[in-house]
Amino acid sequence: MKAFLRGNGVWESVEDGFHPPMLPNNPTVALMKQHADYDQASYKALTYIHSSITDDIFSRIMGAEIAQEAWDTLKKEFDGSSQVKGNKIVTVKRQFEMLKMQETEIVHQYTNKLMDVVNLIRLHGEEFPDRGVVGKIIVSVPNKFEFKISTIEESCDLKELTIPELKSKLQAHEQRLVMKTNETTEGAFIARQKGKQPTTTSESNKTMGSNQAYQ
Numbered sequence: 001m002k003a004f005l006r007g008n009g010v011w012e013s014v015e016d017g018f019h020p021p022m023l024p025n026n027p028t029v030a031l032m033k034q035h036a037d038y039d040q041a042s043y044k045a046l047t048y049i050h051s052s053i054t055d056d057i058f059s060r061i062m063g064a065e066i067a068q069e070a071w072d073t074l075k076k077e078f079d080g081s082s083q084v085k086g087n088k089i090v091t092v093k094r095q096f097e098m099l100k101m102q103e104t105e106i107v108h109q110y111t112n113k114l115m116d117v118v119n120l121i122r123l124h125g126e127e128f129p130d131r132g133v134v135g136k137i138i139v140s141v142p143n144k145f146e147f148k149i150s151t152i153e154e155s156c157d158l159k160e161l162t163i164p165e166l167k168s169k170l171q172a173h174e175q176r177l178v179m180k181t182n183e184t185t186e187g188a189f190i191a192r193q194k195g196k197q198p199t200t201t202s203e204s205n206k207t208m209g210s211n212q213a214y215q
Helices: 002-007 011-016 029-051 055-061 067-078 082-098 107-123 130-140 143-155 163-195 201-213
Strands: none
Touching: 002 029, 011 029, 011 067, 029 055, 029 067, 055 067, 055 107, 082 107, 107 130, 107 163, 130 143, 130 163, 143 163
C-alpha cells in the first residue's frame, strides 16, 4: 500500500501527518494554492487507505481524521513481529486458495469477496498481482461458466486480461443464464395453464354427442 500511496503522490502527508503550513496575512495566490493542495493530499491519502481495506478493518480506523492516524493504527494491527506477520500472511493466503464461488453466489459477490482477501494480503506487505486474481477466478467459478471460460481462454491473452474485464464477461454470461432460466420457467408455467383451461361449450357438446351415439 505504501508504494500505491507514493505513486499517487500522497505518501508525505501520511508519513508527516497533516500539518499544513500557516498562511501569513494577505497570502499570495500561490501560497493559498499550496495550502489547498496539501490539505487535499491528506484527505486523498485517507480516502485511498479506506478504499484499500475490507469493511471489517475499516471499522478499526473509521475514527481516524487524518491519514497518518489511520496508517499508525494499521501498522500496530498488522506489523507485529516478523513471525506473527508471516503466520498471518500464510493464513490469509490459505483462505484465498480455499475460496470457491458457490452456486448461489453472483459474480459481483464472489469477486468482491476475493478482492477483500487479496487486499488483506497486500496490506501485510505482500505483492499480489492482478493476474493471480484472474487465474483464481477462472478456476474457481461453477460449471455453469465452463463454456464461457473456454471461450475467454481461447480469445483473450490471460496475461493481459484485467479483473474488471473478466468480471464483465462473466456477468454478461450470468445475465444470459438468468434470462434463459426465466424463459424456461415462463414457458413451463404457460404450458401448465393451458392444460388447466376448462373445456369449451362446443367441445362439451361434441363429447356428449359422442357418448349418446354409443348408448
